[in-house]
Amino acid sequence: MISSTAVYPSRSGAMLESDASYEIALSDSSFSKKSVALLKGEQQVIDSGLDYVVIRCSGLVDEKRHPSRFVAHLKSVSNQAPANMLHRLDAVGITAFASESLANQVINASTPNTCSKAEFYQAALDSMDSSLELPEITDTPDKLIDSSLSKKLGYSYRFKHTLELV
Template sequence: MLTANSRVLIIGAGWLGLPLAKAMAKLGCQVHLTCTSAAKVESLKNEKLIAGVWPLLLDDNSQVHDIQKIIELSQADIVVGAFPPGFRKANSGDYATKWQLIAQACQVSKVKQLLMYSSTAVYPEQASICVESDALAFNDKAAKLLQAEQALQNFKGSTLVLRLAGLYGPNRHPGRFVKHMKAVSQIANANMIHLDDVIAASLYLLQLQPQSSPSVCNLVYPNQVSKAQFYQAAIQAYPVENMSFPPVDQTLGKTVSCQLLQQLGYQFVYADSLAAIQHC
């Protein structure tokens, strides 16, 4: 359970990990970070809010004791994995193996809670509403994500898996995604979540009493907006001229449910996915 006195280790100081660290530090937590770049380690040492920062390259040569040593140095009672799966990168190591190493290291240390950021890519693209129990290894990517989630079973403390919908926010404007799209559906729902709501929801869920905290929770906006409507709004707000919009089709798609998150009492920072576009 996250409190003002918590000691937190965030593995990954990137687009999500670094702002999450700063938000936790403002709550009074002692926040520690790991980076894969020596240059970034040095730059983050100047961040007054960060209590400590260490280099950590999670690859095929990583060992449990490497991560355990950093956990012990940080004296962390909460560990957060905020690094991407890296499926497109060669020699990035197996994602599930990375999480096995982290879970095992947490188990032999004094860690009380482990948070993993996963993805709503574990739900098949079909015309249905997907709740947390609907995850399925329907393709290679989903199978690898679920294997990584299952790796948390190596840790016997409190675990929290947050399945993130499509991410956008500062330095990640959804308007820039449009040029890579071959077509956009006028029917399929745009399952999206802004960085600010990812951070706010993470803090909210971590501060719940253990008996009230879920083991898995979707982070996605509740509004029903088609992909075509969302990306039309995104391209209008994107400061790039002469960007053409891809063809619109009638492809069906999933709708990821945030009912559990709402039942737990979370209040979204932004009213819906369209409103959040203005904060990128």
């Protein structure tokens, strides 16, 4: 099952796979309605009796979904929030790896090393020689998606740092 890192609550700190489940979300108000709905779907797959792998993907980017395209729609960008992103090639790669090598696992899929959203989006604009400027820069912290379990289980990310994605 392809899921999303949107399952995690809105709070700062590293997010491991064990930090979000349907059971946890039902008793923790920091989980959004969207998170609860996604986690309910994950739980149905887990409870199905079939072998499963749930892959929680970070924000998807590639040549057609270049991050510079999203800057115009941002109201603000934080210099304290991690840029949790995943290239399409790694999304496909980790899906193939999981289908061949894993069973009954929930894993995060996110580029292992990152920078702040402000640095990431500025680099994206610079890479496209864009005249757009970043919106208001804030100091708001946010979650960091920890992809160490997927690496420990044997997946090797093609892109090691989010700045390689731009």
